[in-house]
Amino acid sequence: MRFFLVIVLSICSLSAYDAINGKVLLLEFNAEQSLALSKNGLNIPLLPHPTDAAKKIAYIAVSYRQHDPIQLLYTTTQGKQKLPLHITQGAYQKEILAVEPSKVSPPKEAMEQIKQESQEAHKIYQTFTPKRYWTLPYAMPIHSTITSDYGNARIFNNTLQSYHSGTDFRASVGTPILASNDGVVVLSKTRYYAGGSIVIDHGEGIYSVYYHLSSRSLHVGDHVKQGDVVGLSGATGRVTGPHLHFGFMVQDIPVDPLDFIRKVNALF
Numbered sequence: 001m002r003f004f005l006v007i008v009l010s011i012c013s014l015s016a017y018d019a020i021n022g023k024v025l026l027l028e029f030n031a032e033q034s035l036a037l038s039k040n041g042l043n044i045p046l047l048p049h050p051t052d053a054a055k056k057i058a059y060i061a062v063s064y065r066q067h068d069p070i071q072l073l074y075t076t077t078q079g080k081q082k083l084p085l086h087i088t089q090g091a092y093q094k095e096i097l098a099v100e101p102s103k104v105s106p107p108k109e110a111m112e113q114i115k116q117e118s119q120e121a122h123k124i125y126q127t128f129t130p131k132r133y134w135t136l137p138y139a140m141p142i143h144s145t146i147t148s149d150y151g152n153a154r155i156f157n158n159t160l161q162s163y164h165s166g167t168d169f170r171a172s173v174g175t176p177i178l179a180s181n182d183g184v185v186v187l188s189k190t191r192y193y194a195g196g197s198i199v200i201d202h203g204e205g206i207y208s209v210y211y212h213l214s215s216r217s218l219h220v221g222d223h224v225k226q227g228d229v230v231g232l233s234g235a236t237g238r239v240t241g242p243h244l245h246f247g248f249m250v251q252d253i254p255v256d257p258l259d260f261i262r263k264v265n266a267l268f
């Protein structure tokens with residue numbers, strides 16, 4: 001399965017690559033010869049490899065709603081190369097969910113709150129912190145059964161159609177939820193859809209998110225270590241019952257968190 005491979009790129013061996021919607025493509029480059037990378041004209045930073053100083057890495061986040069090919073432009077000491085990225089649609093499942101009617105058709109007075117929360121979140125996720133806070137592989141926030149995978153097409157109350165932007169874990173109310181890696185807390189509040197929410201900045205445009213918490217243990221600005229308790233699981237926000245929603249944002253795009261962790265941890 002090509003998309004699970006970390007592709008090692010060397011000069012003059014680049015052609016077309018495949019990516020799957022909703023997944024991150026993690027590329028490795030020769031550090032000495034690589035100068036720049038862009039995705040459809042947007043600069044993608046070349047970052048230090050966590051364990052190999054001779055290499056650099058780059059995250060290409062592919063949106064769940066991406067269908068069209070992506071054009072990568074790779075600049076090396078030898079010149080520029082175009083790398084077309086073909087997008088394959090993932091084999092995602094469908095879910096039918098019943099939630100509180102107000103979480104599908106929010107009352108008028110909630111609309112402003114929802115809009116502000118969305119704007120605040122995008123502003124955070126579009127922020128690129130140059131510092132990498134972590135040195136170790138990423139860890140799971142809880143060891144429990146997965147109840148809903150990333151990418152499930154969702155129909156709420158037979159009306160609203162959406163998709164699942166993270167992975168849900170079974171968690172009775174009050175279960176400690178752990179930080180996946182080191183970072184800085186950039187959001188800690190109760191929100192309309194996500195309920196009790198913690199967002200951790202891991203640096204370099206990578207954020208992990210923890211939703212539906214019954215209580216939060218951290219404040220904005222707190223430095224956290226992997227395994228620190230971010231809060232206790234709950235059933236707040238738009239839910240069918242208690243669980244943890246765990247996700248990763250890369251370049252302001254929600255990607256499959258377990259796929260992201262598997263790929264980054266393979267660098268170690």
Ligand SMILES: [Zn+2]
Nearest residue numbers: 166167168245
């Ligand atoms: Zn979820």
